[in-house]
Amino acid sequence: MGSTDAVAAVQVANLPSEMFSIIKTSGTIGPRLGCLRLAGRQVLETPHFLAITSRGVVPHITQDSFAGATGISGVPPDGSSPLRRFIALPEPTLLVLGARRTPPVFAPSANPNTNTSVSICTSVGFRPMKAADYAEGVERLQPDIVVGLGDIPYGRALGAKRIEKATDRNIEWLQSHVKARNDAKAPKGSRSKLFASLPPVSCANQQYYIDTLTQDVAKDVDGLAVYDMVSLEDLPEQLRHLPKLAFTEPSTPHEILRQISLGIDVLTIPFLTAATDAGIALDFTFPANSSEQEAQPKILGVDMWLEDHATSLQPLVDGCKCYACTNHHRAYVQHLLNAKEMLAWVLLQIHNHHTLDLFFAGIRQTLRNGSFEDNVERFAKVYETLLPEKTGQGPRVRGYQYKSEGPGEPKKNAAPFQTFDDKKEKLAESTPPSAEAGAAELEELGFAEKQT
Amino acid sequence: MFMPVATQASLKGLTPKQLEDTSCRLCLNNTYHLGLKPGQKTLDAIGGAHRLQSWPHNILTDSGGFQMVSLLKLSRVTEDGVRFLSPHDGSPMLLTPEHSISLQNSIGSDIIMQLDDVIATTSPDHERIKEAMYRSVRWLDRCIAAHEKPESQNLFCIIQGGLDLELRKECCAEMVARDTHGIAIGGLSGGEAKDAFCKVVGTCTQLLPERKPRYVMGVGYPEDILVCVALGADMFDCVWPTRTARFGNAVTVDGVFNLRHANYAYDFRPVEEGCKCTCCRPQEEGGLGITRAYIHHVAAKETAGAHLLSMHNVHYLLELMRKAREAIVEERYPAFLKEYFLKLYAGDKEKYPQWAVDALKGVGIDLLSV
Numbered sequence: 001m002g003s004t005d006a007v008a009a010v011q012v013a014n015l016p017s018e019m020f021s022i023i024k025t026s027g028t029i030g031p032r033l034g035c036l037r038l039a040g041r042q043v044l045e046t047p048h049f050l051a052i053t054s055r056g057v058v059p060h061i062t063q064d065s066f067a068g069a070t071g072i073s074g075v076p077p078d079g080s081s082p083l084r085r086f087i088a089l090p091e092p093t094l095l096v097l098g099a100r101r102t103p104p105v106f107a108p109s110a111n112p113n114t115n116t117s118v119s120i121c122t123s124v125g126f127r128p129m130k131a132a133d134y135a136e137g138v139e140r141l142q143p144d145i146v147v148g149l150g151d152i153p154y155g156r157a158l159g160a161k162r163i164e165k166a167t168d169r170n171i172e173w174l175q176s177h178v179k180a181r182n183d184a185k186a187p188k189g190s191r192s193k194l195f196a197s198l199p200p201v202s203c204a205n206q207q208y209y210i211d212t213l214t215q216d217v218a219k220d221v222d223g224l225a226v227y228d229m230v231s232l233e234d235l236p237e238q239l240r241h242l243p244k245l246a247f248t249e250p251s252t253p254h255e256i257l258r259q260i261s262l263g264i265d266v267l268t269i270p271f272l273t274a275a276t277d278a279g280i281a282l283d284f285t286f287p288a289n290s291s292e293q294e295a296q297p298k299i300l301g302v303d304m305w306l307e308d309h310a311t312s313l314q315p316l317v318d319g320c321k322c323y324a325c326t327n328h329h330r331a332y333v334q335h336l337l338n339a340k341e342m343l344a345w346v347l348l349q350i351h352n353h354h355t356l357d358l359f360f361a362g363i364r365q366t367l368r369n370g371s372f373e374d375n376v377e378r379f380a381k382v383y384e385t386l387l388p389e390k391t392g393q394g395p396r397v398r399g400y401q402y403k404s405e406g407p408g409e410p411k412k413n414a415a416p417f418q419t420f421d422d423k424k425e426k427l428a429e430s431t432p433p434s435a436e437a438g439a440a441e442l443e444e445l446g447f448a449e450k451q452t
Numbered sequence: 453m454f455m456p457v458a459t460q461a462s463l464k465g466l467t468p469k470q471l472e473d474t475s476c477r478l479c480l481n482n483t484y485h486l487g488l489k490p491g492q493k494t495l496d497a498i499g500g501a502h503r504l505q506s507w508p509h510n511i512l513t514d515s516g517g518f519q520m521v522s523l524l525k526l527s528r529v530t531e532d533g534v535r536f537l538s539p540h541d542g543s544p545m546l547l548t549p550e551h552s553i554s555l556q557n558s559i560g561s562d563i564i565m566q567l568d569d570v571i572a573t574t575s576p577d578h579e580r581i582k583e584a585m586y587r588s589v590r591w592l593d594r595c596i597a598a599h600e601k602p603e604s605q606n607l608f609c610i611i612q613g614g615l616d617l618e619l620r621k622e623c624c625a626e627m628v629a630r631d632t633h634g635i636a637i638g639g640l641s642g643g644e645a646k647d648a649f650c651k652v653v654g655t656c657t658q659l660l661p662e663r664k665p666r667y668v669m670g671v672g673y674p675e676d677i678l679v680c681v682a683l684g685a686d687m688f689d690c691v692w693p694t695r696t697a698r699f700g701n702a703v704t705v706d707g708v709f710n711l712r713h714a715n716y717a718y719d720f721r722p723v724e725e726g727c728k729c730t731c732c733r734p735q736e737e738g739g740l741g742i743t744r745a746y747i748h749h750v751a752a753k754e755t756a757g758a759h760l761l762s763m764h765n766v767h768y769l770l771e772l773m774r775k776a777r778e779a780i781v782e783e784r785y786p787a788f789l790k791e792y793f794l795k796l797y798a799g800d801k802e803k804y805p806q807w808a809v810d811a812l813k814g815v816g817i818d819l820l821s822v
């Protein structure tokens with residue numbers, strides 16, 4: 001972006017194409033290869049994905065591992081995360097700030113959104129957050145992209161009345177936010193890009209809001225945040241050039257491909273951390289590996305809990321170049337999962353993000369050479385439709401999964417084992433022998449011999 | 453030297469790379485835990501604990517006896533070994549010195565420990581303490597006989613004898629005669645008075661050969677370690693720095709701070725000013741520049757919060773030991789100790805712990821002098 005006010009006026013007209021340019025597209029509604037350029041950040045080619053953070057960290061991964069061992073290009077932190085420096089996010093990484101978690105939390109009906117506020121889940125329960133406070137706060141925090149606050153109902157069927165209400169609120173909130181930004185007169189180049197939230201209904205169903213977007217604030221909105229693919233079906237021509245950021249919770253790589261083929265540019269992928277927590281190392285490539293002709297569809301991930309891995313010195317996924325696969329093997333990850341050591345999830349998270357990174361690189365490559373559609377078809381044939389079922393236990397419930405449902409809710413984590421005498425720190429640190437270890441098993445382990 | 457404890461072949465969520473970055477070159481694994489998971493067969497198949505965790509540096513393992521005795525309600529020590537009831541089906545089991553060594557041979561740790569008869573120093577039963585000491589000596593003989601890889605794995609004996617200095621002296625003589633690669637002082641840090649603890653350490657170190665490493669087991673508070681160094685001990689291990697990190701505690705030159713406290717919510721200084729760990733080092737110097745406010749924000753809510761503090765705390769202890777070594781080489785360890793205590797107690801000598809002052813006086817260091 002330009003850095004002087006003198007050229008700012010000229011740039012306004014070209015703003016979307018400058019920040020976001022479409023390199024190649026195959027039709028009005030269709031997949032597209034694009035490029036997102038933000039001051040100071042690494043250029044992000046799209047389609048791409050954002051890693052999801054909680055409290056400013058990608059779950060399980062400390063910031064140094066993040067920079068060193070993953071290829072993560074952008075992250076939308078949860079609503080509670082402030083400055084880039086505060087969360088120690090590497091400089092080249094794109095930072096997106098929004099009010100809603102991905103995946104979202106279902107708000108009890110006792111905590112509805114109002115005309116001036118949304119209900120957000122905080123560490124002390126549901127609290128209202130004023131739209132005006134949000135607009136002011138995010139502008140101060142200066143992420144690269146701000147997702148405008150939307151009244152985005154979640155988890156309930158939407159009646160015409162509720163949609164009308166949401167439409168009115170979204171118009172009001174967006175216009176106020178835009179006005180506040182324009183009044184602030186911050187140099188355009190240094191300012192966050194504003195993405196407007198599209199409620200999860202068709203455009204026809206929220207016509208007044210769409211009119212606002214195409215007319216009143218057309219030059220003030222830099223992109224769209226999409227919560228349901230239905231909004232793209234009748235997206236008017238005037239909004240198609242905008243970069244589209246999806247908070248649509250795709251549950252499989254097939255679904256990612258489908259959303260990209262409908263014109264999504266950047267996605268958030270909750271199944272990534274879900275797979276990590278389930279002990280699953282994702283294992284798929286795009287295009288699907290062509291050398292193999294298999295009778296059975298290939299699995300999308302390897303369940304690291306399986307006993308078979310106990311002595312396997314293979315990487316999590318053969319040929320993978322990630323930190324976890326080049327330094328460690330399945331036996332270690334299986335051991336760590338079994339022993340409930342946090343490092344298990346650290347290594348899986350690194351691997352899974354790497355897998356997705358390559359998956360998106362493959363998507364962009366095929367868009368570039370025109371083989372995307374063919375390869376989507378092939379991918380569907382080669383791979384199973386669903387991720388493997390989770391067999392083992394996940395980590396203890398932490399911030400990123402924690403959803404307060406108010407008083408009286410059941411305990412999220414069973415109380416840890418109580419030692420007989422926990423005076424000594426060392427003992428408290430130890431895990432007792434697992435309940436499943438029988439005498440015969442202990443003997444087989446070579447741990448001790450059974451007495452007769 | 454300080455050894456962080458990676459109980460089950462991983463140090464609280466840190467990758468081996470991150471552990472290496474803290475400058476750690478020797479860490480501790482627990483035989484008891486590795487014996488249960490992944491178990492001896494698996495360890496044999498994989499080729500030991502180094503390969504299991506891709507750790508290219510040194511590993512020390514304990515014998516497993518300590519956990520056995522402390523964690524299992526119905527364990528009983530007999531001449532054969534530690535008898536206990538299987539936690540699952542209640543059938544009687546026996547852990548012998550031979551089992552412990554065989555398991556440690558499979559683990560392939562660089563330093564292995566003998567199985568000893570562990571008894572709390574606070575036990576009122578003097579006869580039992582005496583029995584435990586002699587039995588530990590006999591078990592050492594069985595461990596030496598059972599040890600299959602003396603050329604690649606260094607066996608350490610463990611001096612027992614409770615707080616009875618005569619018993620300790622006798623144990624030293626017996627065990628030194630058996631010429632193991634290194635010597636541990638065991639049975640301490642179980643709640644005994646600090647001055648009694650120092651007396652035991654000081655008594656043993658005087659009797660031990662100059663050229664063998666001396667390891668005081670389970671000691672990890674910085675003050676305890678620095679005093680033990682003055683008394684002539686070389687190696688220490690403790691879970692405290694990583695365990696305390698889980699509760700949001702940062703270990704620093706100025707003492708231990710709980711960053712969960714509301715005071716730190718808007719404290720934008722690094723965890724410890726001037727610290728060179730990955731967590732504290734400013735971003736300009738390739739670190740993360742993590743602030744106290746950020747740790748406050750994530751502590752106990754995200755696992756990465758504990759990882760970050762673990763990195764700092766382990767680095768702190770390793771760095772403290774590096775400075776101690778430097779001071780010893782430059783023949784200014786007494787001055788180093790004085791400086792350390794002065795800073796820790798913010799110049800208030802009234803607050804110095806009496807046991808530390810007395811113990812150091814015993815080796816000719818007057819902590820209170822300027």
Ligand SMILES: [Zn+2]
Pocket residue numbers: 316317320321322323324325326351354
């Ligand atoms: Zn990998």
Ligand SMILES: [Zn+2]
Pocket residue numbers: 723724727728729730731732733763764765767
């Ligand atoms: Zn530090």
